[in-house]
Amino acid sequence: MDDELLRRVTAWIAEDPDPRTRAELEALVAAGADAELAERFAGTLQFGTAGLRGALGGGPMRMNRAVVIRAAAGLAAYLGSRGGGLVVIGYDARHMSYDFARDTAAVVTGAGLTAALLPRPLPTPVLAYAIRRLGAAAGVMVTASHNPPQDNGYKVYLGDGSQIVPPADAEIAARIAAVGPLDEVPRAADGAWRVLGDDVLEAYLDRAAAVVRPGGPRELSVVYTPMHGVGMETLDAAFARAGFAAPLRVERQAAPDPDFPTVAFPNPEEPGAMDLAFATAREAAARAAADGSPAPDVVIANDPDADRCAAAVPDPAAEAGWRMLRGDELGALLAAHLVRTGAAEPGRDVFAASIVSSSLLSRIAAAAGLRHEDTLTGFKWIARVPGLRYGYEEALGYCVDPDGVRDKDGVTAALLVAELTAALKAEGRGLADLLDDLALAHGLHATDQLSVRVADLELIGAAMARLRARPPARLAGLDVTSAEDLREGVGGLPPTDGLRYRLAGQDVESARVVVRPSGTEPKLKCYLEVVVSPAAGLPAARETATGVLSALKADLAEAAGL
Template sequence: MQQDLITQARSWLAEDPDPETRDELAGLIDAQDLDALAARFAGTLQFGTAGLRGELGAGPMRMNRSVVIRAAAGLAAHLKAQGQAGGLVVIGYDARYKSADFARDTASVMTGAGLRAAVLPRPLPTPVLAYAIRHLGAVAGVEVTASHNPPRDNGYKVYLGDGSQIVPPADGEIAAAIAAVGPLAGVDRPGSGWEILGDEVLDAYLARTDAVLDAGSPRTAQVVYTALHGVGTSVLTAAFARAGFPEPVLVAEQAEPDPAFPTVAFPNPEEPGAMDLAFATARRANPDLVIANDPDADRCAVAVPDASADGGWRMLRGDEVGALLAAHLVTRGAAGVFAESIVSSSLLGRIAEKAGNGYEETLTGFKWIARVEGLRYGYEEALGYCVDPDGVRDKDGITAALLVAELASVLKEQKRTLLDLLDDIAVEHGLHATDQLSVRVEDLSVIADAMRRLRENPPAALAGLAVTSAEDLSEGTEQLPPTDGLRYQLRGARVIVRPSGTEPKLKCYLEVVVPVGPADGLPAARAKGAELLAGIKRDLSAAAGI
């Protein structure tokens, strides 16, 4: 087996086009580092509905130019098999290590396969790529990004010509086409022939962002903004300027793209410590809001002044922002279907029903939300919001930031805040308190073992609340196709357990609904909600063995 591993590594090395990963792999071979080689050659990165995502490095289990060239060749073969030979593929990329290289390789492969390729002019937010696909009439789009993953990662996200991310069966068909790609020497990769786009597409996207705001609405909210070392700063500040908002106060240490993400452990606004510099800036600037994008600016995080919070600022949960934007759109008279994924708060359904709007629940991911017929607004608890589905059929952290700023401006004129509106929503619909039990692992078998335990011995009660139904979502439901997950309905609560599709995490999504009584009011409801969530988290952790 040792010799087989060395032979396999040498074979890969012989066709690796990247000097950096060639040097890495050659060093491992010379050192006979069998553990490191085994980790890189234990299989291949699997292409699925999230595309590809993984750690940079040499070998088929890492993100590198060889893997990307094969992915691009498989995608090209799939598009041609679908009768789209000669069609346009538009390619975007973020500012991570190797992103520009992967974008150029993709353009080269598409051109060599007889398709047309156009690359965005520089690292730009993922929503700009999603917009460009339909704007340019492309048959597909590729975004090179690892979103909010650690600095050592990169990824490859594929969109179809309708501007939405791939779903089955397309993902499986593309994966099969990738597996059928032979030696890289047989993949035609000309050194030119694709187009580098100018700023026209970005200008068109920015012009579209105005559409999310009401004409004549107040634009007075002052914002502190961080791009978390990603690509959002220039586009968000341009969008705010076009809309007439005050110029955002930037978190200077995180304003420019930097693939090392030097000031954060994880470039994700949900992670502990990621917002510390933003809050420090806010304490100096005294704004109405803090807004953060993740590195590819498709997610939007919001924090608000709160005297009771440590440091005077409180991050709003994705479910809270989701409800606030829904309530704002309802007030503005928005009509159509409101949609969310199954892991998001059921509060959206109550808001939509009260307003006479349609409501739909989907599997996790905007690849599903964006496909809802008649969609007017969609969100997911992981800070993703689709507020202009006619423009971008995906989550968009730029337009979501504009809409949040508009809402804050409207409330500011009324001498109210986002927290006041959240209180109103809780009184009207009941307090929907949410939390998450999330476990990051090194060994993926830990996740598989936890899912097995819960399937074999589902809990009968959590935090003293009886489990009224237990669904294994891998079997599918009348409304949902199969997915690896479990859903428990309790008396006044709901729990969903699923492996993350993009990170080595087991995620458990918890929600309790507590009526707000006229006597004891919101404080008592919040205390009860916090108590129940803590109990559910404790009991679920024990049941799953995590």
């Protein structure tokens, strides 16, 4: 190990307040793990619009108490320069989440601000709701959402209940960079801050239950998994308050478990993540056939912090007997439901989605006389759309009550899924039937994604540089009619690292590709959409769309050098 690296590691160990990460770094030094230590000390975990997120461990490139204390001190300095106020702090059940929440409360209180902790591990939307209800200046949620078990994160909201956006992120980052030695950061003793009771949670549940109409159909059977996260208790209570029967839980995933033992990635979108939920649904269907009990109508899943919502429908043609709805499909279904129930007012309310989401939402909105807005990726942008009534993003995020929770909320989205499923069941129909209706009315909008996880982030930069240097002229036999570099701030959107291609050809009405680095994971993500006329029938349209999407993925991977 070179002398400079050893000096930096030794200095960090001397300052680190956590004996666990100190011991970890000392063991790495003793083992001569130079490459590992060099990576951990190659820079600092960057604070941005997603706050902080990374693997747990010692060193400035990991999530640990030293990094969190600095982040909290920088946030407190930023808020203090703007008048201070209350900071509400929530946390999930991941490793170190409570420690990071308590450190944040200690630093915020030590800086002369007021801190309040949620009473226990709770969903992210409860924290987002609490900020607005309590009139806080800011909120912090300690969570890594759907990341792997070795990760944790630190998400920051300002007083409007929305996640931070530029320039606030850069200003907070500058304050963090200016924090001196940790032993000079004032920290209050345990007990100096407020721990909230259940009042805020009860108010959230009342608000959540109000997203469904009183007196509507409630007859349905739901299979539910919180994916080893913190959603079970809150969703059960919300369902009961709204008049729905308790969902049939996926028992092996029902209790919070930071190791996520039954899934490779605790994300409903990942292959295999829903296997236990589908097995539970099949077992329930078999019991129903034998004893006449209700067979499951829908499977619902939250991610570990319950801000995302996934749904699956029965499908005899699928290997598991169930088919996961794509995020875009569920987004369109919820929008159609809000239109159908009169919950959105023409001429006033706005539907919004990010530029990586399906354009079907814009057609649903136009047909209903509603305004529609495109935003950059992330609810930090969607939630800020003036007049927003409903917003969604293809990555299973849905904002159905923006006046209550100005962020994605997997609990209220699950309630709307249940209400819609029950209403359709009362008509002898299902979610798949409504999807067919939307395709016939607005064209078949088929979406897919090419997502490449990398160990070396430089590979993502190289792929983006390759596409910028040699933009494709054709993809999947379709002509690229426009190629936009989103760094230039196209269409009135703020600049962002991304590329958008629009395509045309005789077999499709339109097609679109968006390529961008993930903001929360080491992934390059390519979002694909094909719109096909249903004139020849939906089966033919689906076959055409499937073929084009498959060819798009292959051609795009080649163009990006993936």
